Amino acid sequence: MSTAMHLLAASSDHALAVTMAFIGGLVIAGALIWAVRVGMRVMDTDTHHPAPEEQPHLPEGGPVFEIQEMREPDEVPVAASDNERLLPHELHRAWTKTGQDQHRRRWSPGSSGSFGSGGLGHV
Helix, strand or coil, rough: CCCCHHHHHHHHHHHHHHHHHHHHHHHHHHHHHHHHHHHHHHHHHHCCCHHHHHCCCCCCCCCCCCCCEEEEEECCCCCCCCCCCCCCEEEEEEEECCCCCCCCCCCCCCCCCCCCCCCEEEE
């Protein structure tokens, strides 16, 4: 066989591979489009959309706002003797309680960047 015949055979194999890859890509793209359409159709039939009267409303007293307060650690109670142990109902609900000092600590110029960072502080 001549060199031209080998080139023609190689180029036809290459063209066939490119064509098959293109057709495979079209099949995959079509399957994805079909899957999205089926999913949208299922969501439209399955999902219950709430009516306006079922939507959440403001409470009677108006909007509820968050509360900001300074907290401090709440000590764990100590058992009466070494033989006793604390039971879960004897512990507090939270590990912190409302602090005595409700003033927020503020950064003062010339001090370190954060509280207790170990920086140089006032120089």
